[in-house]
Amino acid sequence: MKFVISGFYGLGNTGDEAILEAIIDNLRDEFNNPDITVFSLSPEQTAKEHHVKSVYRAWRHDNKGKIKALKEADLLISGGGGLLQDAYPTKFLFGPLPYYLLIVLLAKLCGTKVMFFSQGIGPVTSTWGKILMKMANMADFITVRDQYSKDLVQKLGVSKPETVVTSDIVFAFKAKPDDSCIKTLPLTGSEELVAVSVRPWFEKVKQFEQVAQVLDYLIEEKNVTPVFVPMEGHHDKTASEKVMAHMKHADKCLMLGTDFTPNQYLNFIGNCSLTIGMRLHALIFSTLMGVPHIGLSYDKKVESLLKRSGMWNYSAVLEEINVDDMKKNAVSLLDHHEENVQIVKSNAAAMRSEALRNIGLLKEKFVK
Structure with a gap:
């Protein structure tokens, strides 16, 4: 099975890198030789560390690479972590919400299914953020890491995909001894x-x-x-x-x-x-x-x-x-x-x- 993983990867945040490692390790446990591509701000480093394919995540270049990866994928895994929020400045096409939701839109245009995976939703308080969140209805399935996130998703009008409360995927992190x-x-x-x-x-x-x-x-x-x-x-x-x-x-x-x-x-x-x-x-x-x-x-x-x-x-x-x-x-x-x-x-x-x-x-x- 072919996966694309989209999240806050390749930026040096330990929590997000732990999320990525946990997703990859558990996909490999459950699937026979899965084909994994990660959208990362440091694609060469991500590819080397995790033995995956990697494409530059931002819109500045390699958009053909993003489209190719999404067209070939069976599933876009959007997450985990707190991707869908507007705590940081959110303008028309600038900020976390527009970025991650546009990746979802691109996946759907490519005919690829989408799962919001182990996400923590919010805060979403701006008018534009609340409008953008309606795009989350494009997802085929959603898991969130706490009840607060599920309640907020529903409050923001995301009703089409089923939403299930799980927990942060890092709780399935596979620790390896290292001092x-x-x-x-x-x-x-x-x-x-x-x-x-x-x-x-x-x-x-x-x-x-x-x-x-x-x-x-x-x-x-x-x-x-x-x-x-x-x-x-x-x-x-x-x-x-x-x-x-x-x-x-x-x-x-x-x-x-x-x-x-x-x-x-x-x-x-x-x-x-x-x-x-x-x-x-x-x-x-x-x-x-x-x-x-x-x-x-x-x-x-x-x-x-x-x-x-x-x-x-x-x-x-x-x-x-x-x-x-x-x-x-x-x-x-x-x-x-x-x-x-x-x-x-x-x-x-x-x-x-x-x-x-x-x-x-x-x-x-x-x-x-």
Whole structure:
């Protein structure tokens, strides 16, 4: 069977690259020698890393390559991840919504079936975004990673394709042992590690000072070693440096490099006792590895994940962070570590089963 995969690939975002790896690995598990083409901003790198065909994703060039791949494909997999949203500027033909929906339109013009795969939908708040979302009715089938996304899809008038709630395909990620990250750090092996994942989020900066206060407290009270995990290159590295700039004990912190693979970051997080994170996929990695976590939710997708992982009561909406509560919650998760590990692992097993349904439903709907 021939597949084209369209998503936010080849741009160095660890979460999206983890999505791609999970899709490819699971397609290969379920299909005999599938023919896979990925639309990527770094097609040569994507082809080399995943042993797939790859075509430049943007409209600037190789549009003939896109059309050829779609004409030959049995199915366009659009996703996963948060592709259909207008949190970033959306103009007539500029922004995520027009791009991904135009790829869907192109696939349908080529006679190719379309599945929105393990997607997180929204936010979609602009008038133009809501108009564009009607184009999602062109899809033949939709799976979304949380109930919020299904509700929003239906609210936005996408009623033609069946929509099923599963979970993020990264819960079906196939971890491979790799200690590359931890080997780069000056550790003795006796440290209690806390993974920290922060990201820029428009003009909001107060959370950097708040996280700094919590980390200083944990260093003083629990003798932990915070390690920043920059899951989107220099963007997260800069955000991490902003946290450390507010800290009294920044010298007790460490930071990983920006060029590790999703599998390497996943294995590192598995060595930590706790994660404090903004990045959705840092929290997903924590869930996968049974690591208790505190999430700072800047988006409904983060809140939805935290509710399913069992960690929402320890977490907070970004604009509503209470530093004292966060300190107390972090200490509680550390003091009752094994109990919380079991909660997270149990919920992770359920979400892994739901993630694998994405592939099962694909076979059910599109394989004759």
